[in-house]
Amino acid sequence: MSTTETEVDEEAAVEPDVVREAVARAFADELGDAYIEHHIANGRDLWIRIDRSAWVAAATFAKTRLGMVWIDFVSAIDWLPSPFGRDMEAEQDWVVHGRDEAEAEVQQTGVAGGDTRFQMLLRLFSPDENMGVTIKADLPDDDLSIDSLMPVFPGTNWHEREVWEMFGIHINDHPDLRALYLPSGFEGNPLRKDYPLVARRVKPWPGIVDVEAMPEPDEPEDASGEAAAAGSDSAEASSDDESGQDKAAALAARLAALKEKRG
Amino acid sequence: MADITADLDITNEAQLRYIASQAVDARVNIELETDGMTLNIGPQHPATHGTLRIVAKLDGEQVIRSEPIMGYMHRGYEKLSEVRTYPQVTTLINRIDWVGSFANEVPFILAAEDLMEVEAPPRAQWIRTALFELGRIANIMLFLGDMAVQLGGSTAVFYAFRDREFVLNQIEAATGGRFHPNFNRIGGVKDDLPAGWVGETKSAMQSVRDFCDEMEDLVLGNEIFQLRCRGVGVIPADIGMAYGLSGANIRASGVDWDLRRDAESPLAWSELDWKVWTHPDGDSFSRYWVRLQETREATYMVEQLLDGLPAGPIMAKVPRIIKVPAGESYVQTENPLGSMGYYVVSKGELTPFRVKIRTASFSNISITPWLLEGVLVPDIATILASLYFILGDVDR
Numbered sequence: 001m002s003t004t005e006t007e008v009d010e011e012a013a014v015e016p017d018v019v020r021e022a023v024a025r026a027f028a029d030e031l032g033d034a035y036i037e038h039h040i041a042n043g044r045d046l047w048i049r050i051d052r053s054a055w056v057a058a059a060t061f062a063k064t065r066l067g068m069v070w071i072d073f074v075s076a077i078d079w080l081p082s083p084f085g086r087d088m089e090a091e092q093d094w095v096v097h098g099r100d101e102a103e104a105e106v107q108q109t110g111v112a113g114g115d116t117r118f119q120m121l122l123r124l125f126s127p128d129e130n131m132g133v134t135i136k137a138d139l140p141d142d143d144l145s146i147d148s149l150m151p152v153f154p155g156t157n158w159h160e161r162e163v164w165e166m167f168g169i170h171i172n173d174h175p176d177l178r179a180l181y182l183p184s185g186f187e188g189n190p191l192r193k194d195y196p197l198v199a200r201r202v203k204p205w206p207g208i209v210d211v212e213a214m215p216e217p218d219e220p221e222d223a224s225g226e227a228a229a230a231g232s233d234s235a236e237a238s239s240d241d242e243s244g245q246d247k248a249a250a251l252a253a254r255l256a257a258l259k260e261k262r263g
Numbered sequence: 264m265a266d267i268t269a270d271l272d273i274t275n276e277a278q279l280r281y282i283a284s285q286a287v288d289a290r291v292n293i294e295l296e297t298d299g300m301t302l303n304i305g306p307q308h309p310a311t312h313g314t315l316r317i318v319a320k321l322d323g324e325q326v327i328r329s330e331p332i333m334g335y336m337h338r339g340y341e342k343l344s345e346v347r348t349y350p351q352v353t354t355l356i357n358r359i360d361w362v363g364s365f366a367n368e369v370p371f372i373l374a375a376e377d378l379m380e381v382e383a384p385p386r387a388q389w390i391r392t393a394l395f396e397l398g399r400i401a402n403i404m405l406f407l408g409d410m411a412v413q414l415g416g417s418t419a420v421f422y423a424f425r426d427r428e429f430v431l432n433q434i435e436a437a438t439g440g441r442f443h444p445n446f447n448r449i450g451g452v453k454d455d456l457p458a459g460w461v462g463e464t465k466s467a468m469q470s471v472r473d474f475c476d477e478m479e480d481l482v483l484g485n486e487i488f489q490l491r492c493r494g495v496g497v498i499p500a501d502i503g504m505a506y507g508l509s510g511a512n513i514r515a516s517g518v519d520w521d522l523r524r525d526a527e528s529p530l531a532w533s534e535l536d537w538k539v540w541t542h543p544d545g546d547s548f549s550r551y552w553v554r555l556q557e558t559r560e561a562t563y564m565v566e567q568l569l570d571g572l573p574a575g576p577i578m579a580k581v582p583r584i585i586k587v588p589a590g591e592s593y594v595q596t597e598n599p600l601g602s603m604g605y606y607v608v609s610k611g612e613l614t615p616f617r618v619k620i621r622t623a624s625f626s627n628i629s630i631t632p633w634l635l636e637g638v639l640v641p642d643i644a645t646i647l648a649s650l651y652f653i654l655g656d657v658d659r
Contacts, residue, residue: 043527045593069501069505071504071506071507072602073507075619111591121606123604123606127520130526132595154502154506155505155508155630157629166341179334180333180334181658182334190342191342197345
């Protein structure tokens with residue numbers, strides 16, 4: 001093992017990350033069918049996706065056999081594309097930026113894949129090896145629950161409570177599943193993508209009042225060349241490259257219209 | 264003296280067993296035994312650095328069970344980050360740990376740079392590192408004075424606030440903000456250092472070292488301080504790790520682990536000559552001791568950074584409109600309060616898809632129910648103060 005490690009030190013930039021591959025293989029051997037896939041960012045990070053049935057087993061294995069004794073965090077992701085859009089979404093913003101009609105996004109998941117809307121995240125770290133791993137587990141929509149890690153890492157107590165209240169994911173066998181941050185009587189799970197951020201619905205995009213035409217640094221020819229070079233940039237970018245005066249005038253008109261509309 | 268067992272139902276075996284078990288602990292006086300009471304500490308207690316509330320179930324002077332209650336300062340930054348552009352997020356996260364704000368920005372910016380495959384030029388990295396360490400000094404100086412005032416010695420805190428100004432002035436001179444610099448940009452820093460800053464900062468570092476010497480004498484050398492801190496709130500290393508403790512809290516339990524030295528970071532820590540301080544005891548005293556040494560060490564680090572500051576640009580070439588390519592990145596740095604990380608998920612939009620903010624204080628105080636079990640009431644303040652948390656860093 002020591003020889004391979006020194007090899008990695010010398011050739012980390014080009015060679016595959018053998019240390020992290022070995023860790024991923026160790027997980028695969030230990031977990032068997034419950035192991036699904038992994039993703040390695042060379043020399044930086046490792047993601048492993050497992051079946052949720054092996055959630056506690058994976059944490060125990062990492063802690064006892066791989067030296068990952070430090071619990072970093074437990075969290076979750078909601079992969080649902082926000083039904084409210086993401087960028088310029090409030091009604092006020094449509095006035096300024098126009099409404100983006102290209103909605104109906106497909107749900108996609110991140111590194112190491114995923115099949116379901118909700119995914120659990122567990123981050124463990126080994127100070128000795130100076131290496132961390134992010135373990136992911138899919139949760140089926142009809143049964144949002146996962147086993148508690150508290151027997152392995154007592155420090156997951158509050159993290160799991162946070163997941164429960166923010167995502168509505170039930171933690172099995174958690175001794176004290178109560179709201180951590182939210183006041184009692186609060187309804188909903190704020191970090192779900194379909195939970196509206198009310199402040200965002202009623203106010204313009206933060207900073208929109210500051211929108212000014214960018215001073216054009218170069219000749220108009222150069223600017224258009226720049227836009228052509230940017231090429232694949234999307235609608236927002238090209239609209240931003242309009243001439244400054246046009247944009248300022250259009251913006252003023254739109255804001256005036258908005259004010260009038262609101263009375 | 265009256266027979267204290269006269270009132271007791273001596274046939275009640277459970278009660279006798281309980282009394283016997285209490286009597287083993289010499290600190291509990293049977294004559295003063297009560298039925299138990301609930302003590303509510305906070306949310307506005309000075310030992311809580313914000314609004315943490317602790318409900319402690321007491322038996323006489325001894326804590327049986329305790330429960331921290333937070334959420335009074337929950338501002339929902341993870342949700343808010345999802346509707347802010349990347350440059351706007353730094354404004355929010357400045358307010359997480361409000362006494363070491365500069366350090367909050369760095370891991371987020373590094374995660375975004377990692378996804379964009381942008382690297383800030385060396386000069387920017389060195390300026391970042393210097394301001395990061397200045398933020399650490401300003402943050403921990405507050406602790407060094409505050410811990411003493413929790414234990415009834417109010418002198419130290421005045422020295423701390425006085426001398427911390429030297430550092431805050433330098434942060435303000437460079438960034439324009441004493442507490443919320445918002446100075447990092449994706450690809451570099453906002454401005455270069457002002458003229459004369461290097462020299463002034465060096466003299467400020469000397470003032471900080473003088474302050475550290477003074478605290479070593481005034482606080483660490485104080486007999487009462489030692490009596491109240493030695494052996495109080497002992498955290499064994501393995502339990503600390505299982506609770507996710509980090510920073511000086513875990514180094515005071517003998518764990519030789521510092522992300523500045525151990526993790527690969529684009530910041531300039533690996534170029535400096537410095538030492539990671541640890542203490543084997545794991546008690547409140549050692550947590551103070553480690554932080555004091557770290558502050559002093561940080562002043563030497565700042566001086567080295569200023570001496571070795573490379574020339575060159577302070578911003579890499581980044582597009583005017585920042586869209587971060589799809590991907591996931593987790594970057595963690597050794598912040599003043601401990602290990603802080605941002606798990607950034609991007610879908611190639613103007614805004615992050617999800618930002619999980621891992622803060623040090625949240626995990627650091629998650630050990631309090633375990634740690635406070637069985638301690639005496641005055642030790643609650645000692646232990647909470649020695650764990651050193653900022654409520655903004657707990658609640659996010």
